Amino acid sequence: MQNIRDYVRQTASAAKTAFYAVSTASAAQKNAALLRTAELIKQHAADILAANAQDMQQAEQKGLEPALLERLKLTENTVEAMCEGLRQIAALPDPVGEMDEFRIRPNGLQIGKMRVPLGVIGIIYESRPNVTVDAAALCLKSGNACVLRGGSEAFRSNMAIAKLITQALRENGLPAAAVSLIKNTDRESVGAMLQSPELIDVIIPRGGKSLVARIAAEARVPVIKHLDGICHVYIDQAADTEKALNIAINAKTSRYGTCNTMETLLVHEKRAAEILPLLAAKYAEKRVELRGCPRTLAILPDIQTASDEDWDTEYLAPILAIKIVDNLTEAVAHINTHGSRHTDAIVTESYTDAQTFLRAVDSASVMVNASTRFADGFEYGLGAEIGISTDKIHVRGPVGLEGLTSQKWIVLGNGQVRG
Amino acid sequence: MQNIRDYVRQTASAAKTAFYAVSTASAAQKNAALLRTAELIKQHAADILAANAQDMQQAEQKGLEPALLERLKLTENTVEAMCEGLRQIAALPDPVGEMDEFRIRPNGLQIGKMRVPLGVIGIIYESRPNVTVDAAALCLKSGNACVLRGGSEAFRSNMAIAKLITQALRENGLPAAAVSLIKNTDRESVGAMLQSPELIDVIIPRGGKSLVARIAAEARVPVIKHLDGICHVYIDQAADTEKALNIAINAKTSRYGTCNTMETLLVHEKRAAEILPLLAAKYAEKRVELRGCPRTLAILPDIQTASDEDWDTEYLAPILAIKIVDNLTEAVAHINTHGSRHTDAIVTESYTDAQTFLRAVDSASVMVNASTRFADGFEYGLGAEIGISTDKIHVRGPVGLEGLTSQKWIVLGNGQVRG
Structure with a gap:
């Protein structure tokens, strides 16, 4: 030969x-x-x-x-x-x-x-x-x-x-x-x-x-x-509870092995006590293992403690890291530090918080009140997808025909x- | 330190x-x-x-x-x-x-x-x-x-x-x-x-x-x-003589050291006998050294013979390679083979030839009836330029603010x- x-x-x-x-x-x-x-x-x-x-x-x-x-x-x-x-x-x-x-x-x-x-x-x-x-x-x-x-x-x-x-x-x-x-x-x-x-x-x-x-x-x-899909959902202080629950459940559990699946949930400290127990019950039904920061454990004492490594891990599995943050600024900083520039969503009814999140999060897809699972060429209307880019030049996110030109x-x- | x-x-x-x-x-x-x-x-x-x-x-x-x-x-x-x-x-x-x-x-x-x-x-x-x-x-x-x-x-x-x-x-x-x-x-x-x-x-x-x-x-x-600026002007069968002369002279002689300067002139065989002697006289005034293909030498017997290497050379100097081509197809093939994907121009009054050239030439800037010397961020209205790209992804040609996003x-x- x-x-x-x-x-x-x-x-x-x-x-x-x-x-x-x-x-x-x-x-x-x-x-x-x-x-x-x-x-x-x-x-x-x-x-x-x-x-x-x-x-x-x-x-x-x-x-x-x-x-x-x-x-x-x-x-x-x-x-x-x-x-x-x-x-x-x-x-x-x-x-x-x-x-x-x-x-x-x-x-x-x-x-x-x-x-x-x-x-x-x-x-x-x-x-x-x-x-x-x-x-x-x-x-x-x-x-x-x-x-x-x-x-x-x-x-x-x-x-x-x-x-x-x-x-x-x-x-x-x-x-x-x-x-x-x-x-x-x-x-x-x-x-x-x-x-x-x-x-x-x-x-x-x-x-x-x-x-x-x-x-x-x-x-x-x-x-x-793209290498990793470490996607986040951030439940803002001004989140609608029902949207928050639906999106957090869908983003994690609709499929575990896809790159647009949520791997870390961020929750505003003012909403954690109300929302986390509701979510934990739903995740338990789906047998999702939760790993929390110390403040999360104060609310959900039975779950595992998240290690530093958890914030940087794409599980591709029924495992979810949860962190309580002081505010939107901390949420954005966490995403820009630990995320993989793939897809991140905020759940909020606040116009200003939505605008800030959209502008400040440095990811290929940034969403308001929608599940990260939508990050996909077909869902975006590209008709087809040859891949997803988390790089910053040429094309970001789902790559369709236009990304090949x-x-x-x-x-x-x-x-x-x-x- | x-x-x-x-x-x-x-x-x-x-x-x-x-x-x-x-x-x-x-x-x-x-x-x-x-x-x-x-x-x-x-x-x-x-x-x-x-x-x-x-x-x-x-x-x-x-x-x-x-x-x-x-x-x-x-x-x-x-x-x-x-x-x-x-x-x-x-x-x-x-x-x-x-x-x-x-x-x-x-x-x-x-x-x-x-x-x-x-x-x-x-x-x-x-x-x-x-x-x-x-x-x-x-x-x-x-x-x-x-x-x-x-x-x-x-x-x-x-x-x-x-x-x-x-x-x-x-x-x-x-x-x-x-x-x-x-x-x-x-x-x-x-x-x-x-x-x-x-x-x-x-x-x-x-x-x-x-x-x-x-x-x-x-x-x-x-x-x-960008590495090279091996730019071409192609004088088509349907070229206007005056435009052809003006563009060929300007593209070569307005500055010798810039990347958008013409390095090779291609001429349709049906126009060579008419146009090349006129151009040679003008280039002689500017002391531009001409190097031609064998058919060019038949019309301009006193110039140097171009070697294979000349077609791939960015002179950045008062030197010009000249080649006579059978038709538009040969011109396009020459440009796509020997050019550097920087800037190439056709001189033509033919709508169809212009369209074909625009579509088929695989360069960052493709021009009809204009001097290659215009390939520049200021001339394109970008306001400023951080460089020129001859790569094919992200941004091609002059790179302004948009190319940095x-x-x-x-x-x-x-x-x-x-x-």
Whole structure:
């Protein structure tokens, strides 16, 4: 076999060449390729499921943990969901070529911006084969080429899916290399992607924290990512009790393993004695383990004491840290110090407190009287999501088609020269 | 002296704390600090000039090259220009807190975006002391804290300026650490900045290509930068002759050392015989050396032959490479292959060719019938410019106040929870 590094770089280089074709393809052409992919996946569902069964068998033999096996497994329903995802992405407006902000300068130049794709997007992911379809579809729709590097355990599933995408691209006059699956699952192929800023414009890792952290540490290519979702709900002095209870319960218990789940509850000291016992009873029903600060323990004496580490932990489990704060200022400071810039909410009826919180909390999503669980591309109306960013440049929060583009300057003149 | 790394990290950490104060400061407060800095610089111009004279003397003793000495030197006029720059930045609209794109979701949530500062901006620059003022002012106005690391040769000048900025911040109730000058000029202090992604949110290098390349290679913090300005003018088959001549002359000869100067001229084969001799005569008057492709040499037999390397070179000098192309497609392909994604222009009267060029050229600024020399924050109406980006994420082209911000999501609810 060819040197892995060279193979990855050749693949990325072909994707880069393909980018110039997909970046200027019409929306009709891109949508036709997406819809044709959905048709082909539906027609060849049995092949995909057979490949996935082989992947599953091998993964079980290797003793992969149940959570990973669950992510790997495809069913007729999940295959149909892939097709539905493709149809939804085809139905979204095309962001490419949108022009905006044109102003006329004193010398008559018209200067504005055009939204354009980023180039070649590298997607590095783990065992979910549906990422192959989602990522390819979002990148294609936004006019980008992509280089996909999936996990070794999903290799056969990914190959079966990628083959159909390639066919759909070709049938619609688009270069097959616009969606390039890396047919190698050694670690070295990830390294080669991370070290190729001249071929890959941005990397989006999809997976667990250790994967993302390693990529962020090693990458010489810009990375759009999130590591942690340490989300807070702050129950303000002026909170409505019912909204506070509903939001605090929903933000923690509607799902435990998602990055937009609340991990720490902050409560204003004037409301703690009233609200915490009500909440504790509801959390007990859901078997959520509570860990409190000393003042919380004075109200809820039976719960665990939170350690310093708890304030910085994303549990992804039925565990909740609770802290009583003196005021809004302390709540904001706690969030900006211990949060992960993901999603934080205030429950309040106070206009001024809401305004202060919205402005001062330095997170990708800041909410008033809503559950943190809404931080999601579909809920925000993006139509789809390729990931979530807790970084501060380019794009924050749920990343949809717009996050896969940027704006270049357009200057329309009539012969102007600079004096 | 303290360990350099620790000193830099403590400075950046103080800037990060100061960020939370400046990020929520009112426009009035920030503008007052900017205007007060201008007053103080005017009052203390003699001190600044004296410090600069010491820097100049030392630099001359060390035998610095004339170009560097020129950048280092301050005069009464350049000091007054700093003050005028501060007043102009104070007069710009404050981008922080602008809200936009609010939509109502079916569940009643109002979801939109708020423009917010990025956090702590690291500026690494060379010998120009005026960068200290410009960068501090743009960062402060956009609600960011900054860590400034200027060149060793300008140390005394930078210290004299930074002292006045500190005073103006304090007098206006803003933390002095919001503008933090690194009082160390060892290379290690740059390295410490580049390796601190948890303290510095983005680095903007200002200086020559070797500085920027080193920073881009070593940085673990996102970098907003440009390396090269290999700008093209393409004279299309449908070009107006007079516009073509004016733009080609202006783009090359109005200044030779700027990144938006044309380095390669592309000419449609059907127009070359008519236009190239006219241009060659004008370039000869300006003593611009021409280097041509073989077909160009058939028309201009007395010029040098361009080597492969010429197409990838930013001359920053009175030298121009000229290539005759078969058509628009070849011109676009040449630009996307050999250009530096900075600024490229077409001269054409053809609506269709203009549209194709605007869409297909993958550069930060794409122009029709205008000189590449307009690619500049002031010319684009940004009011000021902290740099130019040829990267593809976050911001492309001239970077003004908006480029120093990003948008977070704002979710306004009424007690909504997720089903």
